[in-house]
Amino acid sequence: AQRVTQPEKLLSVFKGAPVELKCNYSYSGSPELFWYVQYSRQRLQLLLRHISRESIKGFTADLNKGETSFHLKKPFAQEEDSAMYYCALSPGANNLFFGTGTRLTVIP
Amino acid sequence: NAGVTQTPKFRVLKTGQSMTLLCAQDMNHEYMYWYRQDPGMGLRLIHYSVGEGTTAKGEVPDGYNVSRLKKQNFLLGLESAAPSQTSVYFCASQTTNEKLFFGSGTQLSVL
Numbered sequence: 407a408q409r410v411t412q413p414e415k416l417l418s419v420f421k422g423a424p425v426e427l428k429c430n431y432s433y434s435g436s437p438e439l440f441w442y443v444q445y446s447r448q449r450l451q452l453l454l455r456h457i458s459r460e461s462i463k464g465f466t467a468d469l470n471k472g473e474t475s476f477h478l479k480k481p482f483a484q485e486e487d488s489a490m491y492y493c494a495l496s497p498g499a500n501n502l503f504f505g506t507g508t509r510l511t512v513i514p
Numbered sequence: 515n516a517g518v519t520q521t522p523k524f525r526v527l528k529t530g531q532s533m534t535l536l537c538a539q540d541m542n543h544e545y546m547y548w549y550r551q552d553p554g555m556g557l558r559l560i561h562y563s564v565g566e567g568t569t570a571k572g573e574v575p576d577g578y579n580v581s582r583l584k585k586q587n588f589l590l591g592l593e594s595a596a597p598s599q600t601s602v603y604f605c606a607s608q609t610t611n612e613k614l615f616f617g618s619g620t621q622l623s624v625l
């Protein structure tokens with residue numbers, strides 16, 4: 407069965423410091439992986455997806471099939487990055503399995 | 515652009531009462547979903563629909579029913595609310611292989 411694990415419920419970093427939000431998954435096939443973000447008083451929205459190999463708001467995420475990880479990284483955190491981040495996995499069957507989320511706080 | 519609209523935004527129910535949450539999308543999306551969000555549990559899929567007239571169970575379907583009579587609407591019903599159904603409910607819609615668009619959520623408390 408598929409599972410998404412985000413080991414950190416809370417993560418605090420100082421402004422300008424690097425940030426890494428961890429995501430590990432278990433799935434027997436080739437999943438599609440996503441990061442969704444929920445800023446304060448806003449709705450959940452897509453941040454990035456691994457097949458796009460893009461950088462959004464300075465964030466990148468690389469799929470590591472050997473380690474079954476999809477960690478989200480940013481070299482220099484900004485205050486506006488403070489939000490709830492969810493890693494999600496799609497097995498391709500019109501379903502999306504979410505991790506439990508990590509609340510990131512960037513300290514000024 | 516309305517996107518995905520959920521009503522109501524807040525609701526308080528007594529145990530045993532029933533209610534229906536409405537999700538409406540104006541993007542002509544085929545796929546619609548209902549999730550619940552609980553502390554420490556992330557988002558869990560309740561039910562979903564791949565098209566008008568079709569619904570399917572998700573990860574936590576018990577105690578809920580859904581209907582998709584019109585393509586743009588996806589209704590989530592609680593026939594007899596229980597305190598365990600206190601949660602924040604999110605609706606989302608999607609086209610094939612595209613990102614999910616979420617509603618702003620419904621905060622439900624069952625006393």
